[in-house]
Amino acid sequence: MLSVAAISRIAVRTAPRAAPLRLFLRCQSSSAVQNHLNKDELPFKFSAAGPKLVKYTKEHEWLAMHADGTTFLGITDYAAAALGDATYIELPEEGTAVEASDSIGSVESVKSASEVYVPVAGEIIEGNTELEASPQLINSDPMGKGWIAKLKIDEKANQAALDELFSLEQYEEFLKSDE
């Protein structure tokens, strides 16, 4: 592509090099945020025993599955803090069958549309319509009142996908190490 002349120009180039990029989101990950499910809200209290498992994704979603397969999904404290004030939440439609890694909605904040993925296969039972009138619940309580979707999943059929997800400790580790 480059002519000989162009290459010779590169060789004599003395342009200053860029300073390394700094990660914007990581600085917010360690301090105040917890990424714990809020025990006072529906995603936790849906069944008396509480969720059978709580898992996390690389895309910064959390998933809380109850014994009957009812599963809540939302974005983590970390993600909510990084995105900033939510202005609109695009919710999934009730009755939609979803496959693992499908995008089921999005969070718009400060002119940015951020997609939300589901890491397992199942069916959407409902989207959290509270978020239509109060998108700010995503920021004030992302792991409680700000849940985005309620799904029904088959635990056995999703075992492999569930096993691949992070535990809280793994997720926190991922936040520290991920570049």
Next chain:
Amino acid sequence: MLFLRHNLIATTYPLRSLTRRLSSKVPFDINDTDDKYKELNTMYSDMFTPSNPSHQPHTSEPAKKARTLSEEIAELNNEIDSVYHVNKPGISAEELESHVKSPGKFILKSISNNPYYNLALENYLFRNTPLKATGNGEPFTSQRLLFYINRPCAVIGKNQTVWQEVYLHELEKRGYDLLRRLSGGGTVIHDLGNVNYSYITSRNQFDSSFFNKLIIRWLLNYDPSLPIELNKRGDILFDQKKCSGSAYKIASGKAYHHGTMLINSDLNKFHGLLKPHTKEGVHWETPSVGSVRSDISTIGLDSADDFIDICVDGFQTEFGDKTGERVPVYLCDEVTSVNEDIRTTMETLQSDAWKYRSGPKFNVKFDESGAVIHVEKGIITYSNMQDLVGMPFKSIWQDAIVRQSIYTGKF
């Protein structure tokens, strides 16, 4: 020779750009035989554009001398070819796929003005940029930059309501397309005097103000007297008026920041296309994302190519690797640099389903007729004018009689 060397990167309006570049960049006429002026001119160029290798004739002199006449001619031919796009259409579909899916930085310049192609190309580039170069733990190194210029069109944000934002009838009358983009934010008007840039990076490295800060730095390197600054929303102001709007998308561990830059648009032509915030007698209830209305200005550059060249040069300096390898620039056009993926996105962007039937639900009330209309996915789900229920909201504005019975004003 001097001015030709600026144009290693192919330009869209070569002749105009060349003459303007010559007249705008050089403080006074260069007489190559006059050493005094040559030196002065070089000094100015070096001061204002420290990163541009083509402004350093002194340092490149030895290399130049070593070249044979045939190399000189070959170089000239290459440069003329690239200026006129002779033998240089966009890259092939195979090349596009290979570049996009392989790790590494590059710059794409679309030579198409079709907004559907350009937005689809952007989406293809974004979706297919590999996140990891070599397994986990490696920092993301595949930053990309795309430029495109769209023919006149209005572009609304992903989560906006068309009818709240634009006068559809007016757009149609004046030949503007309407598009709903895939990123967030508010409505903007594009035309041939506006350059769109799109910077793709990883979600982790994404910082909404990062790229506009770079643009401001590059522009000030080029001309320190430009009255440009960043406002609190991360937009670029020229003379305290908005000359650039930004929006972002985050998906699959990656993010893009795309923005507009008004170069030489005829801003008077934009009047009457966008709706004012509030309209008397029309009441909206919707979680839709609003648009922030701003006074706008063009930036003080002569051509779109000037802006693109400044950014290409800045990007190559900022992101060039240590071996001195230049970040490559590829051209794309909608005839050769296209594939099924891009075509499918184009079809989606063109569809009524995406333009008019996606986006938030809304309720609207018209004082004049007392009509109350609830709309979900573009379809009227409730109205006190019962005949309307089940109709697409769009269609009621296409029938003069129905329209008049609801609202007689401009809608």
